[in-house]
Amino acid sequence: QVQLLQSGADMxxxxxxxxxxxxxxxxxxxxxYMHWVRxxxxxxxxxLGRLNPKSGYADYGQNFQGRVTMTGDTSTNTAYMELTSLxxxxxAVYYCVRGLGGGAIRQWFDxxxxxxxxxxxx
Amino acid sequence: xxxLTQPPSASGTPGQRVIISCSGTSSNIGINMVNWYQQVPGTxxxxxxxxxxxxxxxxxxxxxxxxxGTSASLVIxxxxxxxxxxxxxxxxxxxxxxxxxGGGTKLTVL
Numbered sequence: 001q002v003q004l005l006q007s008g009a010d011m012x013x014x015x016x017x018x019x020x021x022x023x024x025x026x027x028x029x030x031x032x033y034m035h036w037v038r039x040x041x042x043x044x045x046x047x048l049g050r051l052n053p054k055s056g057y058a059d060y061g062q063n064f065q066g067r068v069t070m071t072g073d074t075s076t077n078t079a080y081m082e083l084t085s086l087x088x089x090x091x092a093v094y095y096c097v098r099g100l101g102g103g104a105i106r107q108w109f110d111x112x113x114x115x116x117x118x119x120x121x122x
Numbered sequence: 123x124x125x126l127t128q129p130p131s132a133s134g135t136p137g138q139r140v141i142i143s144c145s146g147t148s149s150n151i152g153i154n155m156v157n158w159y160q161q162v163p164g165t166x167x168x169x170x171x172x173x174x175x176x177x178x179x180x181x182x183x184x185x186x187x188x189x190x191g192t193s194a195s196l197v198i199x200x201x202x203x204x205x206x207x208x209x210x211x212x213x214x215x216x217x218x219x220x221x222x223x224g225g226g227t228k229l230t231v232l
Contacts, residue, residue, distance in 0.1 A: 035221070044124060045159075045167065045210055047221040061220045095166055101173070105214035108157040108172035115166055 002026040004096050004113035011119045017084040020116045022096030029077035030054040033099035035109060036070060036081045038092040046092075050099065051079055086120045093117050125150065126211055126224035133230040134201045142196040142227045144211030150222060151213050156194040158187055159210045161226075167210065171196060198229075206231045 007021040022034065036048040049060035053072040060068050069082045079096055093115040099107040127145040134140040144156065155174050159167040169178055171187035174194065184199045194213075198205055211224040 037221075044226045045212070045223040047223070049220075059219070062218045106155060106173065108169050109159070109167075109212075110169045110172075110178065112166035112168070 002098070002111055004098065004111060006094075006096060006113040006116045009117040009119070011121065012086050014087055014120060014122055016086050016120075017082060018086060018090075018118050019080055019082045020094050020096070020118070022079040022081075022113050024077045024079070024098075027098075029072070029079075030074055033104070033107065034070070034072065034079040035097050035099050036068075037095045037097055037109070037112075039095070039115075040089075040092040043092075048081065048083075048094075050104075053079065083118075086118075088120050091118065091120045124225040125215060125222040126213065128209075128211060128224035128227045130225065131228050131230065133232055134198075135232045136201055136203065138201045139197065139199045140201055140229065142198075142209050142211075142229070144194045144196070144224050146192050146194070146213060146215075148192060149217040150192075150215040151189065151194055152192040153216065154214045156187065156189055157212045158194075158196045159212065160205075160207045161210065162207045170209075201231055203231045205229060 003025045005023045030053045033050045035050040051058045051070040058070040072079045095115050096113040097109040101107045158171040160170045161167040174189040175187045186197045208226045208228045210226045215222045
């Protein structure tokens with residue numbers, strides 16, 4: 001079955017960078033967009049951006065332009081999300097999630113990874 | 123605040139019908155298809171309705187969705203205790219380009 005297995009929880013100091021990985025299995029990695037969504041404690045969902053693993057091209061949410069980079073390794077079927085210049089506002093659970101359905105804007109998200117808690121604290 | 127507007131809470135008794143609304147604009151719901159996600163506390167979200175009214179395999183027929191103009195609705199009929207969760211609507215927004223979510227509606231089964 002399709003599985004997205006994310007890296008574990010991480011703690012960073014303000015100003016640092018964090019990388020979260022998402023190892024996939026059960027489907028052809030390059031055939032589906034990979035999205036990243038985060039959820040601050042007790043808050044709603046926020047889209048960070050998406051990666052097209054086939055082309056390597058990524059586009060990012062307006063709130064994260066210049067601070068986030070999404071990449072993929074087709075040899076290991078793993079997606080990566082790096083977020084820089086961290087502040088306490090970046091404390092959240094970060095999810096990778098596959099985009100299903102044809103058309104970049106007609107997709108839905110399924111399945112979701114288990115989430116990776118990133119805590120930013122001095 | 124969120125681009126899409128949802129009521130923060132909803133409730134119903136077992137067997138009842140509950141409607142959760144999601145209000146957007148002409149740049150998002152007005153021109154694109156809406157998806158709905160269910161999130162049980164401590165777990166990752168799960169899609170329950172995609173492309174306005176499509177139900178993934180494994181999702182009970184009690185769940186249905188619709189869209190009209192710049193608003194969408196999720197309907198849960200025959201409410202069950204396991205439906206207690208937070209529900210989020212989501213859609214592609216053309217201005218600026220990106221996926222957006224509602225603030226979430228916490229559903230309580232009384």
